[in-house]
Amino acid sequence: MPWEAATLMVGRLGHGTLMNVHAVAGGPGRSAQPAAWADGRDLFTATEESGLWTLCRVDASDGHIVARWEAPQECGHAYWRLGSRSIVPWRGGAVALVGGQPWLANGSGSFRRVETKFDAWQPWLATEGDHLIGVAGHHAARPTVVVQDLATGNEWMPAATPSRTVSGFPVPIDVSVKVDGRSVWARLQEPRTPRADPPPAIVIAHGGPTLSSPRYLDDDWWWLVEEGFAVAIVDYTGSSGHGQSFRDELAGQWGIHDVRDVDEVARHLQHRSLVSAVFIRGVSAGGWTALHSLRRRQTPFAAGTAYAPVTDLDAQERQTPQFERGYVRRLVGQADRSPVNDMRGDMNPVLVIQGAADPVVRAQTTDRYIDKLAAAGVRHRYLRLEGEGHLLRGQSAVNTARQAELDFYLDILNGTI
Secondary structure, eight states: OTTTOOEEEEEEEETTEEEEEEEEEEBTTBOBOOOEESSSSEEEEEEOTTSSOEEEEEETTTOOEEEEEOOSSOBSOOOSSTTOBSEEEETTEEEEEETTEEEEEOTTSOEEEOOOSOOEEOSBOEEETTEEEEEEEETTEEEEEEEEETTTOOEEOOTTSOOOBOTTOOOOEEEEEEETTEEEEEEEEOOSSOOSSOOOEEEEEOSSSSOOOOSSOOTTTHHHHHTTOEEEEEEOTTOSSSOHHHHHTTTTTTTTHHHHHHHHHHHHHHHTTSOSSEEEEEETHHHHHHHHHHTSTTOOOSEEEEESOOOOHHHHHHHSOGGGTTHHHHHHTTOOOOGGGSOOTTOOOEEEEEETTOSSSOHHHHHHHHHHHHHHTOOEEEEEETTOOSSOOSHHHHHHHHHHHHHHHHHHHTTOO
């Protein structure tokens, strides 16, 4: 995958062909971020020789680093979608996303954070004159198109853009937990309406798994906060945004390290009396983590929900898009940790929600997993939504899934499952 190894190549276009093509950044075991031209000679990119993606200005003729701008967090992103951009040129310098926030690098070597009310910018940046254009959100705002005048600091949303801010949403709590000597991070979003007692909580294992927890208000889970649940989204081992070694440590250990991390975050929240009963939730790769955790005898989770979960590695390798071919196997190694082949009757209750037209995790594969759950006597519910793909899009399907998920948690809390 591009974050595992990617080489930035430069060539001269002449007579309809590329000539003098050569590497200037990245290479085997290292990756370079998508580049932006500074001028006709130099490029801006981010390389990870230091272990973190770091913004660099590179001489395109021979690849030597002209300048490097250090930052407290990674510059760039795990680019699942080709064409996304975390680095764009501006006035001989560059704007680069660092930890989801825009930073400005100029030719004199200074590097400063751009003042903005949005702290979760997405890797879809562009510049036009003095204007930085992007998609951004914050803890109480869904991602929306934002324009900032970098010369004056004025920031606005285009007139045609509807407001996507929710008023009165509490500021999330950043949580850090030591697991086997290494930090694991989570963001805890407390219920919108304060409570006298600790609320029940949903711990979310994000998808990917090479992604990170969103720092914006996400339609996928905000409704749970409205219903009185706390929500904690975990950056488990293998997540992006925390450096190459943290990202690579999941290789061969998917289904082990990620499960350990979400379990420990749940225990930490309960130990500090921040939450009461805890459930786990995951979509796709996050569903894999949720299913593995629920089958552990010492799991802290009372139950869990898995949307379009990866349950059969062999089937997934056959079905996965070519772009991801081999990715799943590198994450697992030679072990077969497929949930479909490792069923236990004392597994905690699970709700599985699956789109019948899903091209990534096929419904037939999930059907077989459900049959195995039933045969093993595992308490479960299954919602199969016709016409829906890997992520639910139709509002009717979204509403149906949300109601099924809410009913499932309430039934667990009331002891009726």
